[in-house]
Amino acid sequence: MRVVVDHVSKTYTDRGGxxxxxxxxxxxTVEAEEFVALLxxxxxGKSTLLNVIAGLLAPTRGGVWFDGARADGARGAxxxxxxxxxFQEFALFPWRTAQKNIEFGLEEAGVPAAERATRAxxxxxxxxxxxxxxxxxxxxxxxxxxRVGIARALAVEPAVLLMDEPFSALDAQTRQLMQEELLGxxxxxxxxxxxxxxxxxxxxxxxxxxxxLSRRPGExxxxxxxxxxxPRTEQMAGEPAFVQAAERIWGLIxxxxxxxxxx
Amino acid sequence: MIxxxxxxxxLVTFTLPAHAADKVKVGVLKLTSSATxxxxxxxxxxxxxxxxxxxxxxxxxxPIATALAAGQVDVGATxxxxxxxxxxxxxxxIWVVADKGREWPGYPLTAIVVQNELYDGGLRGVTDLKGKRxxxxxxxxxxxxxxxxxxxxxxxxxxxxxxxxxxAMGAAMEALKGKQVDAIMLPQPxxxxxxxxxxxxxxxxxxxxxxxxIAAVFYSKKFAAERERAVNFMKGYAKxxxxxHDAVLAQKDGGRAPGxxxxxxxxxxxxxxxxxxxxxxxxxxxxDRNGRLLTADIAKQIDWWVKHGFMKSALPLSEVxxxxxxxxxxxxxxx
Amino acid sequence: MxxxxxxxxxxxxxxxxxxxxxxxxxxxxxxxxELFARIGWVPVLFLPSPIGVLREGADMIVSGEIAMHVxxxxxxxxxxxxxxxxxxxxxxxxxxxxxxxxxxxxxxxxATFPIPKIALLPLLILWLGxxxxxxVAVIALGVFFPMAINTYTGVRxxxxxxxxxxxxxxxxRWSVIRKVMLPSALPMIFAGLRLGAGTALLLLxxxxxxxxxxxxxxxxLHAGNLMQTTKLMxxxxxxxxxxxxxxxxxNRLERVAxxxxxxx
Numbered sequence: 001m002r003v004v005v006d007h008v009s010k011t012y013t014d015r016g017g018x019x020x021x022x023x024x025x026x027x028x029t030v031e032a033e034e035f036v037a038l039l040x041x042x043x044x045g046k047s048t049l050l051n052v053i054a055g056l057l058a059p060t061r062g063g064v065w066f067d068g069a070r071a072d073g074a075r076g077a078x079x080x081x082x083x084x085x086x087f088q089e090f091a092l093f094p095w096r097t098a099q100k101n102i103e104f105g106l107e108e109a110g111v112p113a114a115e116r117a118t119r120a121x122x123x124x125x126x127x128x129x130x131x132x133x134x135x136x137x138x139x140x141x142x143x144x145x146x147r148v149g150i151a152r153a154l155a156v157e158p159a160v161l162l163m164d165e166p167f168s169a170l171d172a173q174t175r176q177l178m179q180e181e182l183l184g185x186x187x188x189x190x191x192x193x194x195x196x197x198x199x200x201x202x203x204x205x206x207x208x209x210x211x212x213l214s215r216r217p218g219e220x221x222x223x224x225x226x227x228x229x230x231p232r233t234e235q236m237a238g239e240p241a242f243v244q245a246a247e248r249i250w251g252l253i254x255x256x257x258x259x260x261x262x263x
Numbered sequence: 264m265i266x267x268x269x270x271x272x273x274l275v276t277f278t279l280p281a282h283a284a285d286k287v288k289v290g291v292l293k294l295t296s297s298a299t300x301x302x303x304x305x306x307x308x309x310x311x312x313x314x315x316x317x318x319x320x321x322x323x324x325x326p327i328a329t330a331l332a333a334g335q336v337d338v339g340a341t342x343x344x345x346x347x348x349x350x351x352x353x354x355x356x357i358w359v360v361a362d363k364g365r366e367w368p369g370y371p372l373t374a375i376v377v378q379n380e381l382y383d384g385g386l387r388g389v390t391d392l393k394g395k396r397x398x399x400x401x402x403x404x405x406x407x408x409x410x411x412x413x414x415x416x417x418x419x420x421x422x423x424x425x426x427x428x429x430x431a432m433g434a435a436m437e438a439l440k441g442k443q444v445d446a447i448m449l450p451q452p453x454x455x456x457x458x459x460x461x462x463x464x465x466x467x468x469x470x471x472x473x474x475x476x477i478a479a480v481f482y483s484k485k486f487a488a489e490r491e492r493a494v495n496f497m498k499g500y501a502k503x504x505x506x507x508h509d510a511v512l513a514q515k516d517g518g519r520a521p522g523x524x525x526x527x528x529x530x531x532x533x534x535x536x537x538x539x540x541x542x543x544x545x546x547x548x549x550x551d552r553n554g555r556l557l558t559a560d561i562a563k564q565i566d567w568w569v570k571h572g573f574m575k576s577a578l579p580l581s582e583v584x585x586x587x588x589x590x591x592x593x594x595x596x597x598x
Numbered sequence: 599m600x601x602x603x604x605x606x607x608x609x610x611x612x613x614x615x616x617x618x619x620x621x622x623x624x625x626x627x628x629x630x631x632e633l634f635a636r637i638g639w640v641p642v643l644f645l646p647s648p649i650g651v652l653r654e655g656a657d658m659i660v661s662g663e664i665a666m667h668v669x670x671x672x673x674x675x676x677x678x679x680x681x682x683x684x685x686x687x688x689x690x691x692x693x694x695x696x697x698x699x700x701x702x703x704x705x706x707x708x709a710t711f712p713i714p715k716i717a718l719l720p721l722l723i724l725w726l727g728x729x730x731x732x733x734v735a736v737i738a739l740g741v742f743f744p745m746a747i748n749t750y751t752g753v754r755x756x757x758x759x760x761x762x763x764x765x766x767x768x769x770x771r772w773s774v775i776r777k778v779m780l781p782s783a784l785p786m787i788f789a790g791l792r793l794g795a796g797t798a799l800l801l802l803x804x805x806x807x808x809x810x811x812x813x814x815x816x817x818x819l820h821a822g823n824l825m826q827t828t829k830l831m832x833x834x835x836x837x838x839x840x841x842x843x844x845x846x847x848x849n850r851l852e853r854v855a856x857x858x859x860x861x862x
Contacts, residue, residue: 054766081768091763095781095858104777108768136858156767325823332643346825353643353827402811403824427728427809428820434808443728443809573824 001066001159001192003030003053008062010048021217022048025062028211028220030160033190037207039197039249041257045218046196050164053194054085066159081105084153088165090145092137098148099124099133105156123151126185143174150185160192168197176234179206183232204245205232212249215256222252286317287486287496290327290336293320293536296364296478296548297340298511301535302528303503311502312495318535328481331357337486338496342478345403345573348565351583352574356484358585360493361500362556364478366409366470367549369514372477373409373469374454377446378439382464389417389472396425398435398444403573405477406448408564411571413472421571439463451546470549475564476557478548487585497554497592504554511547553593558584646828651835654828668836670812671802674730675840678737679798686742686794687787690749694783695775707746715740715797716804728809733802740801741794748790752783785859788852795844799837814840
């Protein structure tokens with residue numbers, strides 16, 4: 001299933017009553033089973049765009065389409081969602097165990113308890129959470145918490161997985177390991193992934209394509225294909241294709257990043 | 264602690280050179296029932312015998328008993344309640360020395376007031392109170408004792424009615440008005456007010472149903488020990504009692520006959536209580552012309568409280584009543 | 599050159615547990631109190647000795663008096679508490695979640711909350727009579743306000759991120775209330791319950807001072823009226839025990855209900 005972002009604009013009205021353009025005429029497509037990174041300097045409206053795609057925010061103009069979606073919309077009999085979100089701050093329910101967190105979306109979709117448990121079990125294994133099912137979020141490390149976040153999103157078997165800077169709250173080493181882990185999961189599930197980040201190395205290392213957004217109002221500056229083989233390894237960071245892509249992207253947003261600091 | 268603090272205060276007071284006054288502190292309520300003492304003070308009967316009383320006003324009867332036990336006042340004048348006997352049982356000394364008011368036939372003081380509708384519906388006697396809710400101020404109060412004895416005299420017991428303790432007299436009135444109780448037992452002027460406002464009818468006056476010693480004059484342990492002053496105080500009190508009796512309680516041909524000083528006593532009472540003369544005229548409580556107690560009645564009261572569980576054990580009369588101050592004073596007055 | 603060892607300079611800040619001092623403090627107070635009573639400095643009538651209070655308490659247990667009073671008080675307390683807490687939580691959630699309820703509820707609560715509930719007792723007696731209803735109602739009212747306000751605050755403090763996450767995973771209104779708002783508000787709700795418990799005890803005593811013949815409040819008032827100070831002291835000890843008991847049981851309940859919290 002492909003995701004079509006069809007000329008989306010979003011205008012806020014701030015507290016002072018002034019209108020602020022967050023997104024301006026953003027258009028791109030994510031193909032089925034593709035891993036696309038959405039990159040831009042802080043304040044480029046990446047998260048706004050992700051929320052629009054998730055249906056948590058209405059665009060001012062334009063729309064988002066899921067090509068090949070079933071006629072009955074978001075929920076079929078097997079409780080497949082169009083999209084599911086992995087949050088930067090994990091957003092786990094502290095009063096639920098890891099397993100109960102993973103089952104949340106299934107509960108809301110009305111999946112019977114027995115099937116919920118089976119499906120949760122599957123994603124617990126897939127994300128390496130076995131043995132931690134009964135832990136509460138505060139009893140888990142940051143890396144484990146985000147595994148729960150990913151498993152929770154995968155459990156509803158969404159057409160597209162939306163990830164909003166999922167590893168930026170983790171320390172550098174954990175982040176490195178989680179990136180590898182996610183690539184492994186992607187390899188096994190072949191999910192369509194739209195991955196928001198402000199980290200160029202991360203974007204290039206993981207994605208098939210990097211869509212670069214400008215500062216507010218967010219516009220598509222470039223659509224950079226990453227010509228690296230899969231599976232990706234850490235050593236690829238030295239390859240010319242990696243370095244060139246990273247430099248090109250940095251060139252696009254460097255001035256904007258400076259402006260962001262000055263703001 | 265209270266006592267040692269007080270001792271310290273007294274010590275300081277007595278070592279000061281100018282302590283000549285030596286006043287006797289008398290705890291009273293600002294009510295008509297304290298009239299005898301007001302008369303004694305106003306007319307100088309106490310001063311006549313070298314005693315200088317100082318009136319200390321209280322809001323309720325119970326604190327007077329406590330203040331007496333703590334030695335904060337020397338003399339008290341108030342109702343005879345279970346609390347008083349329990350103070351003595353608790354190891355403190357308070358002496359009941361003279362009459363300060365009786366429920367007496369022909370002298371309206373406390374009445375049983377019933378709801379208008381019940382009265383019209385045929386509730387006319389004490390026996391008709393069976394099963395009714397009767398509001399009083401507190402359990403263990405003079406009203407409780409009085410009501411219990413009235414019921415028993417008519418072949419009922421306190422268990423045949425539902426006693427509702429409402430703490431304050433005003434609250435009891437409101438409860439009758441709001442039909443939350445069927446009857447109340449309260450002193451004047453409440454029964455009169457209830458009839459005047461039309462929500463209650465006086466079933467009977469307590470004194471007609473069951474006469475008893477309702478109030479008394481008390482001495483603190485310390486004051487009782489100062490024998491001479493204690494007797495002198497009684498001399499003044501006896502004189503005041505006679506003056507009071509002759510002025511407001513005298514009877515002729517089965518009816519009350521105001522004496523020559525009636526208006527004066529009303530005026531004095533009005534001055535000390537701050538009450539309106541027309542309210543005060545409604546009734547003065549009866550008391551013995553010489554201030555003599557119904558000693559046997561006090562024994563009966565103690566028995567009753569013990570029997571009904573308001574006192575843990577009986578109290579010999581000799582532990583709580585001492586009539587010798589009054590008797591000595593009366594003898595001296597005859598001379 | 600001399601060597602200087604580095605010392606732990608925070609030592610005076612360390613707070614140690616002193617279990618023996620706790621026991622000693624309580625026992626010490628009791629012993630001094632008993633001594634005062636024995637020596638006779640304080641008349642027993644004004645401050646009964648601890649042993650006297652204990653003996654009176656034992657007598658009252660044997661006679662069944664304590665059981666009767668405690669049962670009557672507990673019934674009023676539990677009933678009033680349950681009604682007040684249930685209503686308070688419901689209103690708190692409604693006001694916290696629905697904007698119309700908030701617009702209506704907050705000014706009403708703000709206006710009625712500061713009224714000392716004891717002042718409403720005479721009014722409640724007028725409305726509900728002098729029976730049990732008015733007593734339960736005043737306790738319920740006393741519990742209602744801290745519960746409603748705390749639940750409201752708890753609901754409003756619910757992490758918007760979690761609400762968004764719930765919605766992102768398909769939660770509708772009632773799911774959000776039940777699965778996000780309510781658990782988010784639980785710590786505040788328990789704080790409210792604890793506040794309410796204190797208020798409830800206070801109102802219980804006040805309510806039991808009018809037109810009743812049972813309950814600990816009655817016991818205290820009645821013994822005071824009769825100048826039976828030892829009995830009065832037994833009543834006060836019972837009240838203190840009731841307070842400790844309610845605090846303890848709420849703590850236990852909270853530990854079970856909020857087992858997921860970090861600080862447990």
